[in-house]
Amino acid sequence: MSRSHELLDTLFLGDREDASLYNRIFVVSAYGGITNLLLENKKTGEPGVYGLFSNAENDHGWSEALSTVATAMCKAHDAVLEHPGDRADAHDFVRDRIEGARGCLIDLQRLCSYGHFRLSQHMLVIRELLSGLGEAHSAFVTAQMLRRAGVNARCIDLSGWRDEGIYTLDERIEAGLRDVDVTCELPIVTGYAQCSEGLMQEFDRGYSEVTFSRLAALTGAAEAIIHKEFHLSSADPKIVGEKAVRKLGHTNYDVADQLSNMGMEAIHPKAAKILRQSGIPLRVTNAFEPHDSGTLIDNEPSKEPGVEMVTGLGVYALELFEQDMVGVKGYDTKVLDVLARHKIRIVAKSSNANTITHYLDAPLKAVRRVERDLSEIYPNATLSARNLAVVSAIGRNLADQNVLLKGLTALDEAGIDMIAAQQTTRTVDVQFVVARDRMTDAIEALHRKLVARARMDAQKAKPAAAA
Numbered sequence: 001m002s003r004s005h006e007l008l009d010t011l012f013l014g015d016r017e018d019a020s021l022y023n024r025i026f027v028v029s030a031y032g033g034i035t036n037l038l039l040e041n042k043k044t045g046e047p048g049v050y051g052l053f054s055n056a057e058n059d060h061g062w063s064e065a066l067s068t069v070a071t072a073m074c075k076a077h078d079a080v081l082e083h084p085g086d087r088a089d090a091h092d093f094v095r096d097r098i099e100g101a102r103g104c105l106i107d108l109q110r111l112c113s114y115g116h117f118r119l120s121q122h123m124l125v126i127r128e129l130l131s132g133l134g135e136a137h138s139a140f141v142t143a144q145m146l147r148r149a150g151v152n153a154r155c156i157d158l159s160g161w162r163d164e165g166i167y168t169l170d171e172r173i174e175a176g177l178r179d180v181d182v183t184c185e186l187p188i189v190t191g192y193a194q195c196s197e198g199l200m201q202e203f204d205r206g207y208s209e210v211t212f213s214r215l216a217a218l219t220g221a222a223e224a225i226i227h228k229e230f231h232l233s234s235a236d237p238k239i240v241g242e243k244a245v246r247k248l249g250h251t252n253y254d255v256a257d258q259l260s261n262m263g264m265e266a267i268h269p270k271a272a273k274i275l276r277q278s279g280i281p282l283r284v285t286n287a288f289e290p291h292d293s294g295t296l297i298d299n300e301p302s303k304e305p306g307v308e309m310v311t312g313l314g315v316y317a318l319e320l321f322e323q324d325m326v327g328v329k330g331y332d333t334k335v336l337d338v339l340a341r342h343k344i345r346i347v348a349k350s351s352n353a354n355t356i357t358h359y360l361d362a363p364l365k366a367v368r369r370v371e372r373d374l375s376e377i378y379p380n381a382t383l384s385a386r387n388l389a390v391v392s393a394i395g396r397n398l399a400d401q402n403v404l405l406k407g408l409t410a411l412d413e414a415g416i417d418m419i420a421a422q423q424t425t426r427t428v429d430v431q432f433v434v435a436r437d438r439m440t441d442a443i444e445a446l447h448r449k450l451v452a453r454a455r456m457d458a459q460k461a462k463p464a465a466a467a
Contacts, residue, residue: 030134160194
């Protein structure tokens, strides 16, 4: 979104004219970094307005952070809007929303100073209120920018700002689009939608894609398209090199789910489920290459088996060992209960007679809390947490490809010690566990062996087959 002005002549307009500009609906996220300032930094955990307000000993910290958000918002829209009038309108919009939110937080803080009211009971609502500010801002500004370019764009704010009604997500979307004529209007819709289900409670910051998928399903879209700054490729080009990667071109929702499990979301898995059940294909494109068809994601199986992508994720391997575990039921259930209580995501797990290992996508502090709880449940168990990485080779059909053997060979040739490996009975992914500091080396080695070399072998085999 921070480069949306660069997309005027490509994605938004391109070679379209008159009626061809319409019959599309855009769902937008906040400008880069804004949601981090409003909530918390997604990577580092540094608190934003929400984090500071929830632990506020005085008004200054969170209030100053809210002013910082306002400055960042104005800087973001000044970068994409050229006309002074548009900038002035955008500044007024930011001022209204930020000061409205500030007044709400002050009133809530004052109310909760009385013993009958608990701030903790309102924090999820506050999180939703703050998050919606970012999407509402970007939708408003984008609609302004498009109208200035001659497009009949319209901001559809689903954030529920000053709205006293109670709506489900579907009702909120239907109400927002009720009087929109998509044949001659271009709706710019907020990724956040205030609804009775509470999007953030279930999806947290994946809510934009859920709104996007529900909107696609409700409108019977022919196709759902996610525009990114890059193509969905066989690996991270920053790791293996831009010349080595290849665009996927075509894959299916099964692979998309595996990517999501590895923290490399093409789309939130719940959003993918909505599209899949609605029979709507998903396309992931590079927004800056409008004539490239990108990668189509549907339910079709692969005609050519092989690894399509190699990706990795840093994890903590939480190992529970107890000699008396063998033959006793319930160990895994209690571990899962503790992990669920601490809201920790499991990437993979393995077990044998007396050991259960869970590979966790979580900060070390959270893992330590889990260790503490489990040590109370199993006082005779030995618990350990290791800083590792799971590197996964993913494809729609890996049957008869010897991916595990080839992958182990590739790691050995690269001098990378393999700590663990597993391949499930469903031939969609093979996982290799290595030291965290060797993750990028492992991705590069596996990609070279399983993707780049396989492609070269296939190309060499074609003339021989023809002969």
